[in-house]
Amino acid sequence: MRTKLAIKIHAFLERRFPERRVFLKSDSDTRFIRLRPETQLVAFAGASALVAWTIVATAILLMDSIGSGNFREQARRDQATYQDRLNALSEERNARAEEALAAQERFNAALAQVSAMQSELLTSEIRRNELETGIEVIQTTLRTAMKEREAARATLAQMQLEAESDDAQKLASAAPAQMDLIADALSRTAAERDQIIADAQSALEARDTLELEISLMREQNEQIFRQLEEAMVISVEPLDKMFRSAGMPTDRIIEQVRRGYSGVGGPLTPLSFSTRGEEISPDEIRANRLLQQMDQLNLYRIAAQKAPFASPVRAAVRYTSGFGTRRDPKTGGRRMHNGSDFAGAHGTDIYATADGVVSHAGWQSGFGRLVKIKHEFGIETLYAHNSKIRVKVGQRVSRGDHIADMGSTGRSTGTHLHYEVRVNGRPTNPMTYIKAARDVF
Incomplete structure (x- = not known):
């Protein structure tokens, strides 16, 4: 037995969606389908939801397409600006190297x-x-x-x-x-x-x-x-x-x-x-x-x-990444970068930046072919992503000794050297030492 509320709702639906019949005629017989107000409401709601979803999806796709175009354009502009800045830094580094000599x-x-x-x-x-x-x-x-x-x-x-x-x-x-x-x-x-x-x-x-x-x-x-x-x-x-x-x-x-x-x-x-x-x-x-x-x-x-008051590379290279937080080249997220990256030709000579003893010379996950050198005063330097290692563990090296060749082993997007300086196990900006010795050596 229907309640008064159900009767009122049905009457309201009858005014908006009156009962309809759909006739289906064949050669020998005629039948019809009865469409109640409730059925019509459900069909109308489903159709409306479908149309709304289509509109929203289309708008999202259009906005994403427009945003992607703007992002690519902005990325190209940023890349051009970054390239100009890197070229300027490279010229400044060469000038500083001549002044150091x-x-x-x-x-x-x-x-x-x-x-x-x-x-x-x-x-x-x-x-x-x-x-x-x-x-x-x-x-x-x-x-x-x-x-x-x-x-x-x-x-x-x-x-x-x-x-x-x-x-x-x-x-x-x-x-x-x-x-x-x-x-x-x-x-x-x-x-x-x-x-x-x-x-x-x-x-x-x-x-x-x-x-x-x-x-x-x-x-x-x-x-x-x-x-x-x-x-x-x-x-x-x-x-x-x-x-x-x-x-x-x-x-x-x-x-x-x-x-x-x-x-x-x-x-x-x-x-x-x-x-x-x-x-x-x-x-x-x-x-x-x-x-x-x-x-x-x-x-x-x-x-x-x-102390590592020298540059690990002497050939023409690009300073592609510095010490600090940056956008990860693999995932795109913000990550801490504990060293400095120098991009150059495959096989570029890499030199020890100070006197010390080789503590690691081999493969290490993420770093690829890695060379670690322990120095005085609690300092340790790391040279990663090498294509070839030219020293052995326990070997004593001096500043300027050829220790490895530049490569792209490990977690790397291209040929470069990842250079780190650690003081008592804590990463420090390598450019602090290189810039400090700019007017001395």
């Missing part, structure tokens, strides 16, 4: 000049010591000559007093030979006195000449000292700035290198010590300070060889 030549020239100046300094120091010794000998000779001259004068005065005190009769009765002996003695004494005076004058002139030479030598030493000190400043400051730009504490780094090389040479010894118990001169103190600065410079150079 020029800086290296200037550094080597300064170092050669420092070595030559050091040799001149040591030679001049030895010459100065010899001149000081000669002056002391001349002064001693001069003092001896003065004493002998005074003694001769005293002897002459004594003889004159004795001659005056003698009785005139004794002088008159003295033999001529005795008078001749006294005259000869007086003549010899006068000649010795004149010779001593001449020797003293020559010694004074020689002393003046030596003092002039010492003065000129001191001026030359001052100039050498000044040039050496300027050379030390020019050589040490760029190295110190390079380490600090890379975020490496120079005090700790230098101390670690000094401990590692403590068996070579030992502590610095001053240039010379006085055998008379005197304190060393200001020039010797200054020279010792320069030697300490040169030792500091040598420690900086050793430390620089052990």
Whole structure:
């Protein structure tokens, strides 16, 4: 039994969808199909849903087609912009490489000049010591000559007093030979006195000449000292700035290198010590300070060889991807990129960026053919996607050694080098080290 609500709904549907009949006539019979309001409503709703779905699907397809066209166009524009930027970076990198080579030549020239100046300094120091010794000998000779001259004068005065005190009769009765002996003695004494005076004058002139030479030598030493000190400043400051730009504490780094090389040479010894118990001169103190600065410079150079302050490739390459989050080339999603990518020709030589020991040389999932090198200061470098590996595990390599050939092994879309720098196991931007050494090497 239908309820009042059902009756009202049926009446409402009757007004909107009156009952209809569809007749089906054959040769011998006629039949009809009865279409109730409810049936017509269901059919109308289904048809409406079908039409609506068709409209929505068509709109979605049109919007997706339009959006895809815009996205491809935007992607082409982005790719063109990115290519221009990469070309500009490549030109800048080549220019920086040329500047680095020029800086290296200037550094080597300064170092050669420092070595030559050091040799001149040591030679001049030895010459100065010899001149000081000669002056002391001349002064001693001069003092001896003065004493002998005074003694001769005293002897002459004594003889004159004795001659005056003698009785005139004794002088008159003295033999001529005795008078001749006294005259000869007086003549010899006068000649010795004149010779001593001449020797003293020559010694004074020689002393003046030596003092002039010492003065000129001191001026030359001052100039050498000044040039050496300027050379030390020019050589040490760029190295110190390079380490600090890379975020490496120079005090700790230098101390670690000094401990590692403590068996070579030992502590610095001053240039010379006085055998008379005197304190060393200001020039010797200054020279010792320069030697300490040169030792500091040598420690900086050793430390620089052990840190990755170099580019792993020297041929013409493109910098295709940097350190940080990027769009994954395989999936298109945002992923962290822990290194820098350099795209180049297949087989391009790859070089070690610092001294170290090979800890891995083989296949690793995702990286393909991979080379890992452990360096000092907790640093490790990775060279991935190689076509060929040219080192073995445990092999000790130096900066600039050929370790692999560029390829596209592992998870890669094309020939390139994936280069990583890890400090205590944590990835760090490799360009920090490469840019820090741009004006030094």
